Amino acid sequence: MSYAGDLTPQEAWAKLEAGAVLVDVRTEGEWAHIGIPDTKSTENDPLFIQWTLAGGIPNPDFIDQLQQLAPEDAGVELVFICRSGARSIAAATAATQVGFTSYNVLEGFEGEPDRYGERTVNGWKNRGLPTNLGTA
Template sequence: MNDYAGDLPPRQAWDLLASDPDAVLVDVRTSAEWQWVGGADLSELGKRTLGIEWMMSSGEPNPRFLEQLGEAGVAPEAPVLFLCRSGGRSAAAAQAATAAGFGSAYNVAEGFEGDPDDDGHRGSINGWKVAGLAWRQS
């Protein structure tokens, strides 16, 4: 059993973001991943993805993660969906948010890039991009 609201496949996560005006998407990957790999684009929903690193580019945990959620305006009662590369860091972030009092913290299962294929490459089996959801690369 999860210590958070649950795991949502990317399409279901998109549907929740589209149907609930208070729902927020937080990308917990590193700033380098946002810049080089791209990220979810919620502009057609009139929303933006919040980028708050779970692990910093140095490989160290972000000691201010929960504080930064609050600074970004994420309300404890709002559904908050966490996204990472493949669903691991985002699950940990959802657990931490739940422990801190966020009532509806979800993990976006499969993440942005999804699981690796037989050649070790991501982005072809599952995940946000493979689901055909809006994203952009800088």
């Protein structure tokens, strides 16, 4: 594994309560139409940095944006989340390569699709963790 590890949504929430920073790497459309994690009861606001841009094009400025927005405190851990846990693995790996301690949230924000294609099985939102509907 090329990053610090995988966390369940509940473990990720515990990390955030302990001072880690959530980095949501989904697209602007996902933030606006599906919702965002609500971390207002923790000490850190989430960061919203797209891993891919419209059309699935990789964000060439991802690392620069992360370095500009992430806290400069030594030892701050970053917890990456996407829709299902795939893009966040790539983002956590890239962040680790430039020196961040990075974790991936298993199941992502929406989780796996059920047999009807609806994302109701698991994930941050379906496990009842704090969520806001609307834009980042």
